[in-house]
Amino acid sequence: MNIMNVQNEEQTIPHTNKTAKMRARNVNVYYGETQAIKNVSLDINPDEVTALIGPSGCGKSTFLRCLNRMNDTIPICRVTGDISLDGEDIYGKRVDVVQLRARVGMVFQKPNPFPKSIYDNVAYGPRIHGLANNNADLDEIVFTSLQKAGLWEEVKDRLDTPGTALSGGQQQRLCIARTIAVNPEVILMDEPCSALDPIATAIIEELIDELKGRYAIVIVTHSMQQAARVSQKTAFFHLGDLVEYDDTVNIFTNPREEKTKDYITGRYG
Numbered sequence: 001m002n003i004m005n006v007q008n009e010e011q012t013i014p015h016t017n018k019t020a021k022m023r024a025r026n027v028n029v030y031y032g033e034t035q036a037i038k039n040v041s042l043d044i045n046p047d048e049v050t051a052l053i054g055p056s057g058c059g060k061s062t063f064l065r066c067l068n069r070m071n072d073t074i075p076i077c078r079v080t081g082d083i084s085l086d087g088e089d090i091y092g093k094r095v096d097v098v099q100l101r102a103r104v105g106m107v108f109q110k111p112n113p114f115p116k117s118i119y120d121n122v123a124y125g126p127r128i129h130g131l132a133n134n135n136a137d138l139d140e141i142v143f144t145s146l147q148k149a150g151l152w153e154e155v156k157d158r159l160d161t162p163g164t165a166l167s168g169g170q171q172q173r174l175c176i177a178r179t180i181a182v183n184p185e186v187i188l189m190d191e192p193c194s195a196l197d198p199i200a201t202a203i204i205e206e207l208i209d210e211l212k213g214r215y216a217i218v219i220v221t222h223s224m225q226q227a228a229r230v231s232q233k234t235a236f237f238h239l240g241d242l243v244e245y246d247d248t249v250n251i252f253t254n255p256r257e258e259k260t261k262d263y264i265t266g267r268y269g
């Protein structure tokens with residue numbers, strides 16, 4: 001299935017009855033004079049995990065950061081093209097970026113809990129977005145978010161202890177709970193397991209699998225095995241180009257492009 005048809009601007013994804021959650025069209029990203037992303041068009045499906053793979057420096061993280069305007073925080077970075085969320089331009093003048101980043105949440109490579117209690121890490125977003133009417137509401141949000149992130153049983157008796165005192169894998173699940181707490185529609189994950197041991201990695205992968213029906217998930221990973229395990233769609237980037245985007249099973253068993261074949265068979269990268 002080739003959905004990179006920029007002429008087709010309808011929201012429905014060809015050959016499916018699905019509507020794209022996010023749609024990128026002709027996206028270019030520059031750091032000063034250097035172009036890091038070249039004319040990339042890609043759809044993000046609502047109830048699937050999309051993996052972004054490719055050799056180091058190919059632009060995976062740069063593209064990911066376009067999806068919730070994290071690149072706005074890099075002064076030399078310039079983005080052109082169109083990116084929409086539910087058909088609405090996320091780079092539009094009236095877009096509230098704080099609101100956008102709640103709808104399109106992000107989990108980073110290194111777990112980065114706030115220097116606050118476990119409870120306050122999760123409650124922080126709902127508090128600033130005014131999502132709870134009272135303390136009981138907030139308790140409920142914290143409970144549900146920690147439960148969805150698969151962390152509740154491990155922390156329920158120590159919600160007052162610092163988030164930073166948890167293990168790396170638990171900290172990453174705390175960051176996922178923090179993201180979930182503000183009801184995102186899309187979750188971006190930038191190599192979320194790269195700082196974790198194999199057991200913590202397996203737990204996060206299981207969690208991604210559980211979350212996939214509820215959120216559109218986009219994950220950058222260096223591990224092709226991880227992409228194959230957790231994603232339904234895979235986008236292969238090379239030197240800023242989107243070389244191939246397809247069902248994950250096709251990318252890993254029957255890629256159309258020579259470059260993809262070379263990468264997945266370990267010839268470079």
Ligand SMILES: Nc1ncnc2c1ncn2[C@@H]1O[C@H](COP(=O)(O)OP(=O)(O)OP(=O)(O)O)[C@@H](O)[C@H]1O
Pocket residue numbers: 031036054055056057058059060061062063074222
């Ligand atoms: N803040 C920045 N300032 C200048 N150039 C940058 C910046 N961030 C990334 N780049 C450049 O943009 C290109 C793409 O980088 P990016 O980090 O998006 O690639 P990546 O595929 O995610 O790499 P990796 O797998 O190593 O994390 C690289 O050439 C990189 O040097």
